[in-house]
Amino acid sequence: MALTPDLIVSADGATDDDTRLTLAYENLYEVPRTIVERFSDHIQYLDISHNKITNLDAVVHFKHLTSLIADANPITEQCAIPPLPKLQLLWLNHCKISSLYPWAGKLKESCPNLVHISLMGNPAAPSYFNGGTFYEYLQYRLFVISKFPSLNHLDDRRVTEDEKAEANRLYRRPLVERIVDPGSGGLSQLIHGSVSWNAFQKKMNSLWTREKQGPRNLLI
Template sequence: MATNEINRNYEDEAVIAIDVATGVLVDSVTTMSQSNIPPELIQSADDTNEEDPTKLTLAYERLYELPRTIVERFADHIRYLDISHNKITNLDALVHFKHLTSLIADDNPITENCFLPPMPKLQLLWLNRCKISSLYPWVGKLKESCPALCLLSLMGNPAAPSYFNGGTFYDYLQYSWP
């Protein structure tokens, strides 16, 4: 399985993310993030021709869970995992990925009831267009499971309202960090 470039077009959506390190809501329509994203967390177009043994892409594989054989073979050395565009609802197997720093799990039916295993090195987590409808108490559990988390993106989830997906100003304020 070769690692593929993650290429998404968000032109019609507002980019909403939470900078967990500073507790700041980042909405690209109204503000620009003040914090820099570490370059090792971003996969650039230049990376597409290089095979990196620490990156694994399982996007668009019609998976309902991470296959045991994949976990056994790759968990010890994977730092970047893309499981986007599947049907995964259970993330329990991620407990075996001890070195994971980046997880992309966009477009999966993950809800706020999904157990998040301890991932002490995880710094980047994308759960865009999932089924997360409530941030509390889920975000508290996330903080415990992923103490090193720096960037969390929840665009397109019911719990991440914006003016562009029918959210009101009150919804936006409820989503914002105090």
């Protein structure tokens, strides 16, 4: 990708902190190679929001990255997040992620130390603002929380100890295995993607409703 002089100057002078790089609103389709070569060895905070980026492969070169802001890009669940073991904060608000399964599991493998995730405005993050029901919102939160034991914030809310306990109860392996027909491969059926996220969510909703044992103190 050809770079304009303005983009180089903008990147060089974006902030007085040489660990932060902002490339927002630059009409980018990818993170330019020249930017990667010049900045990847010391950048910890990268903002690439409000562009046209669909592929994040280049971000893997930012070895010291702890915060990635990629809001308002046409990123879908087909976009693989590269291994970023130091990443603690990931914002993908108002992107095009329509399914959490198996995307969230792959994200956990790539970024196991996330403490703050924000996915607001994605089809896979139901809320009152996009037509989601309370139970869909609750399941979304608990499913994501179950993947990241170290998570402190999801979207605009702090993760509570009650949520962590409920996420562990609801999505622990024996319970998940029970929603898949043992004769059709058990949990491996889910792992290999033959069960859609929508079907999985509906079954979890039904099973959760049957198994509730009185009111729970979930501050949601």
